[in-house]
Amino acid sequence: MYLTQSLQRSLQQSPDHTATVFGERRRTFRQFADRVARLAGALQRLGMAGGDRVGMLALNSDRYLEYVMGVWWGGGVLNPVNVRWSVAEIVYSLDDCDTGILIVDDQFLPMIDAIRSKAARAPVFIHAGEQTTPPGVLSFEQLIAEGPAIADAGRGGEDLACIMYTGGTTGFPKGVMQSHRNLWSAGMQRMTEMPPLRGGSNLHIAPFFHIAGLARAVVQFLGGETHAIVAAFEPELVLRTIERERINETLMVPTMIQMLLAHPDFARYDLSSLTRMAYGASPSAGAMIEEVRAKLPWVELSHSYGLTEACPIVSTNPPENHSAEAIASGLSKSVGRSCVGVSVKIVDEQGEELPRGHVGEITVQGANIMQGYWNKPEETAKALRNGWLHTGDGGYVDEQGYLFIVDRIKDMIVSGGENVYSAEVENVILRHPSVAMCAVIGIPHAQWGEAVHAVVVRKPGCELSEDDIRLHCREYIAGYKCPKTVEFRETMPLSGAGKILKRELRDPHWVAEQGKTR
Structure with a gap:
C-alpha cells in the first residue's frame, strides 16, 4: 500500500508506453519516472525529509503529476493548494501544516511576493512553467536536470501522503489527512467497481488540488494508463483534446x-x-x-x-x-x-x-x-x-x-414545517429545455421561516420567465416545493472543481435579513 508502487510497475512492464500528454508534450513512463526520481532527489537536497510537506499552487499539467509522484518518491507529503484561494487562505494552509517548499506555475508567479511576505515561514519557491524564472525562485526544470535520481523512499501504509484542505466555506479550511493506505484503498475500491481499460487514455479535467482530480490520477497510475491533461476546463479545448488524443x-x-x-x-x-x-x-x-x-x-x-x-x-x-x-x-x-x-x-x-x-x-x-x-x-x-x-x-x-x-444537511430547506430537498427541485428545473444551470436555496421568509428560491442560468438565446419556471415545476412536484422566487443570472459562482458555490448565492439574503449567514 505505497502509492509509488504503481509507477514502479509501469516502469517494469510498459516503460515505453505514453505516461503523460500535455499540449504538444508527451513523455513515456521511462521518461516520467526518471524525472520523478530526479525531482525527489532535488527536493531532498532542498531539505525535504520524510513526512515534510511540499505544496503546489498551479493549474493542471504534466508537471503537476511529476510533483505528486516526486514528493511521494522522496518520502514527503503533498499539500495541493486550491487555485481559487486568496493569498490569506493560501498562507493559512501553508502555515497550518508548515509547508517548507511551494511549487508555482506561470499563472501564480505574481502571488509569490505576497505569500513570501505574509507566511510565518516563507517557503522555498520553485517555478514550474514556460516563462523565465524570476530572481529568488528556483527552476523546476533546472532542479530536475541537476538532481540526483534517488531510490524510491518506499513510504506507505499509515504514513501520511497528502494534506488536502477543504474549501473553507465555513471558518478556516481544514486539512484532511490522507494516508498512503487511504488513497491506495480508495483507488482499488474504484477499480473493483470499474476495472481499468488496458492501454486506455484518460483525460484529466478535474483540478488536481481537488480530491476528485487527485484520486482519478491515483486510479490511472494503478491501471498503468495514459494521463492526458488540460490545464483547466474549457469546452472547446476538451472537445479538441478528446478528438486529437482519442481519449x-x-x-x-x-x-x-x-x-x-x-x-x-x-x-x-x-x-x-x-x-x-x-x-x-x-x-x-x-x-x-x-x-x-x-x-x-x-x-x-x-x-x-x-x-x-x-x-x-x-x-x-x-x-x-x-x-x-x-x-x-x-x-x-x-x-x-x-x-x-x-x-x-x-x-x-x-x-x-x-x-x-x-x-x-x-x-x-x-x-x-x-x-x-x-x-x-x-x-x-x-x-x-x-x-x-x-x-x-x-x-x-x-x-x-x-x-x-x-x-x-445544511442545505435542506424547512419551509412552513415541511422539508424541501434542493436536489429534488433542481432536478425538475433542469428538465426545462431552456435551463442551462440552476441552484435551489432557502432564503428568509417572515411567514414560513424559509422560502424556496431558484437561481437559474438560461441557455443561450432562450427566453424564460419566472412564471415559466413555476408552471414547469408544478407539473412534477408539490406546490410547497416549487420556487416562490426565481433569480436569473448570466453565470454561477463555481468552485475550482466546477461545483456551484451555494453559500455565495445564499449568504447575501441571510445577511440582509438577519445580519448573519445561514
Whole structure:
C-alpha cells in the first residue's frame, strides 16, 4: 500500500508506453519516472525529509503529476493548494501544516511576493512553467536536470501522503489527512467497481488540488494508463483534446458536461473514441443524463459519490443504471451502492441507524476514510465517531441497498414545517429545455421561516420567465416545493472543481435579513 508502487510497475512492464500528454508534450513512463526520481532527489537536497510537506499552487499539467509522484518518491507529503484561494487562505494552509517548499506555475508567479511576505515561514519557491524564472525562485526544470535520481523512499501504509484542505466555506479550511493506505484503498475500491481499460487514455479535467482530480490520477497510475491533461476546463479545448488524443474516458461534474454538450461546435468533433464518462459532485443530474444519452449514446455513464474525507469514494452507480429503464424507475437518481470495502449507514441525530427508506445523515466506514483533520482534534472527534465518518450529507438507502442523496444537511430547506430537498427541485428545473444551470436555496421568509428560491442560468438565446419556471415545476412536484422566487443570472459562482458555490448565492439574503449567514 505505497502509492509509488504503481509507477514502479509501469516502469517494469510498459516503460515505453505514453505516461503523460500535455499540449504538444508527451513523455513515456521511462521518461516520467526518471524525472520523478530526479525531482525527489532535488527536493531532498532542498531539505525535504520524510513526512515534510511540499505544496503546489498551479493549474493542471504534466508537471503537476511529476510533483505528486516526486514528493511521494522522496518520502514527503503533498499539500495541493486550491487555485481559487486568496493569498490569506493560501498562507493559512501553508502555515497550518508548515509547508517548507511551494511549487508555482506561470499563472501564480505574481502571488509569490505576497505569500513570501505574509507566511510565518516563507517557503522555498520553485517555478514550474514556460516563462523565465524570476530572481529568488528556483527552476523546476533546472532542479530536475541537476538532481540526483534517488531510490524510491518506499513510504506507505499509515504514513501520511497528502494534506488536502477543504474549501473553507465555513471558518478556516481544514486539512484532511490522507494516508498512503487511504488513497491506495480508495483507488482499488474504484477499480473493483470499474476495472481499468488496458492501454486506455484518460483525460484529466478535474483540478488536481481537488480530491476528485487527485484520486482519478491515483486510479490511472494503478491501471498503468495514459494521463492526458488540460490545464483547466474549457469546452472547446476538451472537445479538441478528446478528438486529437482519442481519449477513452474522463471524469467531469454535471455543470462541465452540460457546458460541453451545449457548446455550439459540439457536433463538429469526433468523439467516437470516448467510451466512459464518470461524473460526481452533484445529485442534480437527471436532465444531463438524458442529454448525454441523446448526443453520445455509445458512452457509458457512471456516477460516483464521495468526499475529501473518504479519499473520495463511497459509492458508484454503474452504466447499467443509466439506461432508459433505470431513468424510468428512478434508479438513475441513485448514487449507487457502497463500493467494495466501504460500509454505509444512515443515522438519526443521536447516531442510531434508521430503517430503509428513512432520511438521515450518511455515515461511512472503510480503509479509505481519512486519519483526521490536521491539528484539529475537536473537529476530528466531531467527524469521526465510533469508527464512522459523519458526512453531513442527508440521504436514505432503499431495500436493495441503493443510496440516494437528498441534500447537504445544511442545505435542506424547512419551509412552513415541511422539508424541501434542493436536489429534488433542481432536478425538475433542469428538465426545462431552456435551463442551462440552476441552484435551489432557502432564503428568509417572515411567514414560513424559509422560502424556496431558484437561481437559474438560461441557455443561450432562450427566453424564460419566472412564471415559466413555476408552471414547469408544478407539473412534477408539490406546490410547497416549487420556487416562490426565481433569480436569473448570466453565470454561477463555481468552485475550482466546477461545483456551484451555494453559500455565495445564499449568504447575501441571510445577511440582509438577519445580519448573519445561514
